[in-house]
Amino acid sequence: MSILLFLLFIPSLSLGQRLEGCEDSWCKSHGPIVHFPFRLSHQPKHCGYPGFELHCNTKGDTILELPSSVHFGVEKIDYVSQKIHLYDPDQCLPAKLPKLNFSQFNLKNEYLPMVLLNCSAPLPDTIHDFVPCLSSSAYKVYAVYEFDHLNLFLSEPCTKIHHYPYAWYTFRENKLQLNWSIPLCRSCEFKGMDCGFKDEIKQLETQLFQSNSYNPNRST
Structure with a gap:
């Protein structure tokens, strides 16, 4: 025992x-x-x-x-x-x-890619997320899904900054x-x-x- x-x-x-x-x-x-x-x-x-x-x-x-x-x-x-x-x-x-x-x-x-856009004028509240900490009085930065009609944003007043594989809340909610x-x-x-x-x-x-x-x- x-x-x-x-x-x-x-x-x-x-x-x-x-x-x-x-x-x-x-x-x-x-x-x-x-x-x-x-x-x-x-x-x-x-x-x-x-x-x-x-x-x-x-x-x-x-x-x-x-x-x-x-x-x-x-x-x-x-x-x-x-x-x-x-x-x-x-x-x-x-x-x-x-x-x-x-x-x-x-x-x-692992997320669908988001694209950051630098816009010289504000965009309407549609399919994008405003990124206030990267914006200024002279320009606004927005995050949009890469597949969501990106061509509509790449004409004036927006230019592409970069694309990132992060979720939308990364940009909106920190x-x-x-x-x-x-x-x-x-x-x-x-x-x-x-x-x-x-x-x-x-x-x-x-x-x-x-x-x-x-x-x-x-x-x-």
């Missing part, structure tokens, strides 16, 4: 060691819950997947730093659908879009939604279990573990 109890105890101990220091964390109350594949910068590296590091600023906001030193606030993390909802603390997210490059980053964006497919921890979340690295040798392989403490709100 003692041998059987010892054998049953070993897996539990192993799981506790693998998740040591990796408990659910947050920067402030009511802030997004952080756990694998994300980790806060003060947590051990094995608590998060490479490229998923977050940190807390002096205001207690949860911050994600993307390539080219672009910082976004984290509004919500949906671990089941594997999506992270971001906002720009500077209130002009479209101004940071030219600096973003996801080609070597695990977080991706929000950005990114998703990830690797690591795939969706099944762990469905089962209410933890996801983490399998071992220290194959660090990019993941598996599920029994959760140390069940949190009914841990998907946000």
